Amino acid sequence: MIELKDIRKSFGDKEILKGVSTTMEPGKVNLIIGASGSGKTVLMKCIVGLMGVDSGKVLYDNQDFTSMDDKEKKGIRQEIGMLFQGSALFDSMTVEQNVMFPLEMFGAGTHKEKKARVDECLERVQLKEAAKKYPAEISGGMKKRVGIARAIVLNPKYLFCDEPNSGLDPQTSLLIDKLITELTKEYNITTVINTHDMNTVMESGDHIVYMYQGQKQWEGSNKDIVFSKDQKLNDFIFASEFLREAKEMRQLEMFKDGKWRDQLKKEQDGK
């Protein structure tokens, strides 16, 4: 479990995070959503320790990560997998070498065992055929999947994804969401996703934190987000014309318990 207690962070005079407190639920997909500039990326960087906090605490299973020294932090970091916005694959390594890298650095066992684990992860993200390719030779969606494979290769307890859908087409985007959700359940990982993609919100958000101007504005699940009375949250999620019209047409009941998915499927089958 990851707990955030009154996290504050400023850059110069500008206060980016104004006392954020929440709990990332274990074994679930936790989303941090919000408009650009709302502080969600800074919050994620503070949680994983890429940025220090000015005040407040980040607790991993009740251990205060913010007050740990570098050696103690290393222990926690080896339980973290992260998918970066731009995938952050190592250019000079093949797909296979990228996934192998954390295992070579930290993993125990023979080369054969490590290779088997890499194959297993690549198989899981359906990229075995691209194992010998370099990052420059594969598509954006494939890069994201390699990033996911690299993030899960050490069986992490926590998976962080920074805007996993950015730059992807809607279909690939859904595929990535599905993959992350499946892996979260499969490996019982605590996943934290930083996104402003409404598909991800509706598909994967077991627990959602809505950030507004550096503060937690709303917290809940994808089942109750569309019924929220919070005006700022409504302005954010109904920014899309399609969703606004749906709301006006009082069709929001569809969103309850995933009925909209059944509706969509019916329409697709009908075609």
Added chain:
Amino acid sequence: MEFKFFYHFGNFLLMLKGMFSRPENMKMYWKQFMQQCVDIGVGSFGIVFIISLFMGGVTTLQTAYQLVSPIIPKSTIAQVVRDTIILEFAPTLTSIVLAGVVGSKIASELGNMRISEQIDALEIMGINTKGYLIAPKILAAVLMIPVLVAIAGFLGIWGGKEAGELSGVLSGEQFMQGLRQEFKAYNVFFAMAKSYTFGFIIASVSAYYGYNVTGGALEIGKASTTAVVVSCVLVLFMDYALTAILL
């Protein structure tokens, strides 16, 4: 343009301090070190080869042009060429060229890794990025640049001999005779002392500018240019300082 000397110097020292931690996996660090040795040493050999040959040839011809007195023996040309190359041209000129070749490569490689979040990815894995990315580069440069300087010295003198023979300025025998006149082994020590210092400057300064890039592709280019300029200035400054101290 404001140049914050103490800010950069302090950060530079902190970067160097940050490199010293127990490697997470010695085998991986060794692999990285060997890769850097190949990149810096073998990768720069071609340019060092060409520069050294011509540097020696030109030095011979220009020295011969200036020593026109009939009372000065021809072998003195070789003596002057030898000392000029060992004392100055091989360590300094080679290092200036390497500041461009190796320095810009280190700065742009690290800058690109920073911008594309590869450094963050390594940090998240729990790897000391200063130790894993910067230390092997500095060690490789400190090991390989003196080797390149030594090679440049030999090639420069050989180029001088060939140029002397080809132009008819002096014969091979006269050149070899001049090479042996009043040879001081201390000069070689001096050249090596300079090349170790320059190797450290080139790799560490370039790594500092590359590692701390913020922004985008434009900033990588700027960092690369700054790294080369600052390295060259520091190489020249240390060249003067070491000459004043050691000679």
